[in-house]
Amino acid sequence: MSFIKTLLGGEGEFFNPNSLTPMQKLTLRFVVVGLVYYLFAVFEGMIMRVYQVTPISLINESQYFAILTAHPLVGIFGSTYSIVFGAFLFLVPFLMKKPLWSIKLGNWTMVLVAVGTFVFWFSGFVSHYSPLYTLYWPLPADFTQFSVWGGTFFITGIALVMIGTAFFVINIYKTITYTPEGWEKQPKGALIKSALGLTGLTSIFSKKKKEHLVSLPVAAIARGTVDTALNAIVILFAGILILVYMVAELFGVSLKHSTIDALLYKNFFWWGLDLIADGLVLIFVAGTWYLLATLITGKKLFMENWARAALFIEMVVSWTVWSHHLMSDQAQPGILKVLSGEMVTAFELITQGLAFFITLVTLWSGRPLKMTHPLKFLLGGLLGFALAVPAGIMQADLGLNRILHNTQWIVGPHVHVAILVGLTMTLYSAIYFLLPILTNGAKLYSEKLATFHFWAHLLGGIGMGAFMGMAGLKGMLRRTIYFEGEYSSYMILAAISGSLLLFAFLAFFYNIVMTVGIKGVIGIFMPSKLNTTDLLPAEK
Amino acid sequence: MVDSNVVLTGQTFAYTFYVLAIMAVMAWFAYKVTRDGKSKEIKPALFYTFVGFLVVLGVSLHIVTHETIPWKPMDLNRADIKADREFNISMADHKFILPSPKLQIVKNEKVRFNVTSSDLTYGFGLFRSDNTMLFQMQVLPGHNNDILWQFDKPGIYSIRSTEYSGPKGINMILRDVVEITE
Ligand SMILES: [Cu+2]
Numbered sequence: 173m174s175f176i177k178t179l180l181g182g183e184g185e186f187f188n189p190n191s192l193t194p195m196q197k198l199t200l201r202f203v204v205v206g207l208v209y210y211l212f213a214v215f216e217g218m219i220m221r222v223y224q225v226t227p228i229s230l231i232n233e234s235q236y237f238a239i240l241t242a243h244p245l246v247g248i249f250g251s252t253y254s255i256v257f258g259a260f261l262f263l264v265p266f267l268m269k270k271p272l273w274s275i276k277l278g279n280w281t282m283v284l285v286a287v288g289t290f291v292f293w294f295s296g297f298v299s300h301y302s303p304l305y306t307l308y309w310p311l312p313a314d315f316t317q318f319s320v321w322g323g324t325f326f327i328t329g330i331a332l333v334m335i336g337t338a339f340f341v342i343n344i345y346k347t348i349t350y351t352p353e354g355w356e357k358q359p360k361g362a363l364i365k366s367a368l369g370l371t372g373l374t375s376i377f378s379k380k381k382k383e384h385l386v387s388l389p390v391a392a393i394a395r396g397t398v399d400t401a402l403n404a405i406v407i408l409f410a411g412i413l414i415l416v417y418m419v420a421e422l423f424g425v426s427l428k429h430s431t432i433d434a435l436l437y438k439n440f441f442w443w444g445l446d447l448i449a450d451g452l453v454l455i456f457v458a459g460t461w462y463l464l465a466t467l468i469t470g471k472k473l474f475m476e477n478w479a480r481a482a483l484f485i486e487m488v489v490s491w492t493v494w495s496h497h498l499m500s501d502q503a504q505p506g507i508l509k510v511l512s513g514e515m516v517t518a519f520e521l522i523t524q525g526l527a528f529f530i531t532l533v534t535l536w537s538g539r540p541l542k543m544t545h546p547l548k549f550l551l552g553g554l555l556g557f558a559l560a561v562p563a564g565i566m567q568a569d570l571g572l573n574r575i576l577h578n579t580q581w582i583v584g585p586h587v588h589v590a591i592l593v594g595l596t597m598t599l600y601s602a603i604y605f606l607l608p609i610l611t612n613g614a615k616l617y618s619e620k621l622a623t624f625h626f627w628a629h630l631l632g633g634i635g636m637g638a639f640m641g642m643a644g645l646k647g648m649l650r651r652t653i654y655f656e657g658e659y660s661s662y663m664i665l666a667a668i669s670g671s672l673l674l675f676a677f678l679a680f681f682y683n684i685v686m687t688v689g690i691k692g693v694i695g696i697f698m699p700s701k702l703n704t705t706d707l708l709p710a711e712k
Numbered sequence: 713m714v715d716s717n718v719v720l721t722g723q724t725f726a727y728t729f730y731v732l733a734i735m736a737v738m739a740w741f742a743y744k745v746t747r748d749g750k751s752k753e754i755k756p757a758l759f760y761t762f763v764g765f766l767v768v769l770g771v772s773l774h775i776v777t778h779e780t781i782p783w784k785p786m787d788l789n790r791a792d793i794k795a796d797r798e799f800n801i802s803m804a805d806h807k808f809i810l811p812s813p814k815l816q817i818v819k820n821e822k823v824r825f826n827v828t829s830s831d832l833t834y835g836f837g838l839f840r841s842d843n844t845m846l847f848q849m850q851v852l853p854g855h856n857n858d859i860l861w862q863f864d865k866p867g868i869y870s871i872r873s874t875e876y877s878g879p880k881g882i883n884m885i886l887r888d889v890v891e892i893t894e
Contacts (some may be wrong), residue, residue, distance in 0.1 A: 233879045233882060234879040236879075237876070237878075237879050300879075302878070302879065303878075304876055306876075308832075308833040308875070308876075309833070310831070310832065310853070311832055311833065311877065311878060314831075314832065314878060317878040317879065317880065318878070429831075429853075430853070430854055433854060434833060434852045434853050434854055434855070435852050435854070435855055438833075438852070474754065474759075475756065475759055478759070498850075500835075500848060500849050500850045501849070501850045501852060501857075502849050502850070502856075502857045502858055502859060503852055503855035503856065503857060506788050510788070514774045515774070518770035518771065518773070518774070519770070521766055521769065521770045522763065522766045522767060522770055525762070525763075525766040526762075526763065526766075529759065529762050530759075532741060533754050533759070535745055536741075536745060536754065537754070539744075539745055539747070539749065539750070540745070540746055540747055540748050540749065541745050541746055542746065543742070543746050548742075551738060551741070551742050554738070555734070555735065555738045558734045558738070559731060559734065562727070562730060563727065565770065565773065566723060566727065566773075569773060569774055569777050570774075570777070570778075570784050570787065570788070571719070571777035571778070571780075571781030571783065571784035572719070572723060572777060572781075574716075574783060574784075574787070574847050574848070574849075575716045575719065575720060575845050575846075575847060575848075577848060577850075577874070578835060578848070578874045578875060579845070585727075638731075645720050645723075645724055646842075646843065646844055647839060647840075647842075647843045647844040647845040648843070649872075649874055651875070651876035652876070652881070652882050653882045658843050659843075
């Protein structure tokens with residue numbers, strides 16, 4: 173009976189959802205939503221892995237591409253955005269020692285991201301709307317291939333996520349700048365400047381060095397959030413454009429696609445999309461590394477001013493590198509390809525290399541460390557980016573891009589290793605670290621399962637990336653279907669690695685459910701019994 | 713002209729070597745960081761050296777490929793280079809429309825492919841019979857998409873769309889339609 177007891181009540185019944193503050197509940201809700209959508213993304217990934225070994229008759233081609241369209245969007249918006257937003261809505265007030273500006277708005281963000289993701293996933297699943305995440309004009313408005321209604325719902329779902337994202341951005345900036353009740357008036361302008369890095373920039377030229385008003389992780393979150401905001405604007409704008417074509421079509425008027433220039437659209441869209449890939453991910457991840465390294469060691473960050481400067485450079489770099497996605501577009505001006513595509517992109521090797529080095533040295537300064545789960549996953553995350561960033565720099569080269577573009581090399585060693593090994597393991601490190609804090613001392617159900625989670629995820633992620641990469645070097649394209657088993661040996665190996673990732677997640681999911689119990693999970697979504705804006709319950 | 717397979721082999725060696733090295737470094741670090749013993753202060757000099765190393769690496773990659781991959785400078789200057797032969801190819805409705813059923817090319821000719829699309833974004837790539845890629849480019853509607861290539865040995869290639877253009881795009885393959893003769 174003890175299994176049932178743990179399943180319902182959580183390990184040792186240490187976890188009591190009634191003891192949670194509204195803030196803790198908010199963060200945990202985000203984590204639960206994020207993990208559920210991660211499960212969606214892993215399952216979809218596995219379906220595609222099997223399909224790439226041998227196209228199964230159960231799924232037709234348009235269903236396959238609908239899955240291919242939803243998979244990255246569910247992974248990024250439904251899963252990663254949820255976990256990151258939840259963590260940062262907790263961390264910014266935590267680090268600034270003041271309450272979140274609006275817990276209500278935070279809950280709205282959670283609901284909008286969760287519902288929006290379901291809407292676009294479901295409408296894609298039903299209608300097979302599949303212009304992929306790249307939305308190359310005029311594909312998303314090509315109604316000879318796609319249903320107008322399916323597309324309308326799909327875009328509406330994305331728009332809901334973007335509105336939730338906007339709420340997150342507002343909440344973060346308001347929290348940094350507002351004055352809580354009973355506090356001395358906060359210097360709004362100075363706080364913003366410090367968060368964005370403008371203070372640091374001006375102080376280079378001034379003699380007297382000023383104290384930083386916000387801590388380094390908050391600065392990282394603030395700078396990444398600039399990219400989140402710009403990105404949301406770009407995607408919303410593209411969504412509205414597509415909706416205009418759809419609504420017109422529904423009223424029986426077909427608008428001319430050629431009114432919109434395909435190249436200009438592609439530049440605009442990649443400029444925005446790249447803010448997720450090259451801005452958000454790199455800045456948020458670097459900030460999280462710094463935070464975790466200092467929390468794990470209790471030491472000061474090595475070369476802190478350099479770390480701050482690198483974050484600022486990274487933000488500016490992320491606005492100017494989009495052309496590396498247009499290197500095989502012969503209509504794109506050569507100068508943009510060389511400057512934005514090759515040169516500025518190479519800076520990411522430097523900024524990310526700095527973050528990698530600074531984090532390692534900071535950890536080193538805390539020697540001897542215990543190999544805890546957060547440390548293990550942090551090292552995994554560091555390794556992930558150490559593998560994926562150089563792979564990305566290689567494909568951002570005019571000579572190599574000619575034979576790498578749109579192959580499995582791009583999505584394997586670069587995208588999936590960056591996201592699964594780099595980003596996700598960093599997030600797991602944070603989750604394992606924050607779990608006892610957020611749950612008021614829940615005890616992890618099984619240490620062994622957590623260790624299995626680590627190894628299976630690490631080997632699965634690297635293995636999958638490697639085999640996809642090998643297929644890519646042999647000419648395997650990323651967005652087509654091979655019917656004659658051309659690459660099945662690589663794809664079998666990739667699928668085996670993929671199933672390791674699935675098992676890793678299932679072990680983790682089971683471990684977490686057994687830690688907090690099913691009653692605990694339900695309790696997280698019930699309104700909090702405590703009427704406080706404090707982050708953590710008052711000490712008894 | 714150096715074959716694209718040679719370039720990929722070089723890249724494979726370099727990247728594999730790097731991957732093994734960085735994994736070894738991380739494993740060593742993970743082991744060492746848990747051992748007893750106070751760390752000596754890490755000197756900023758090491759940090760600056762590392763930064764310098766990254767800068768050199770980032771810049772030199774593109775210079776090295778510019779000097780060793782022949783199609784790179786050729787592509788950047790293609791507007792000023794006169795082609796020996798030119799093919800105008802158009803695309804519409806998920807189909808390639810070639811000027812002739814087979815594209816005949818004589819060894820060592822510089823060939824320009826001008827590809828246009830009247831509806832969607834497609835890709836244009838040449839592939840060997842073992843499915844490996846010789847080169848590719850994107851084909852955007854409303855623009856002239858041209859690529860210059862020098863074929864320095866006899867061979868037969870297939871044309872294939874390399875960009876997703878909706879589920880119908882998977883059948884966009886023309887087998888063995890490019891022939892390079894002595
Ligand atoms: Cu990018």
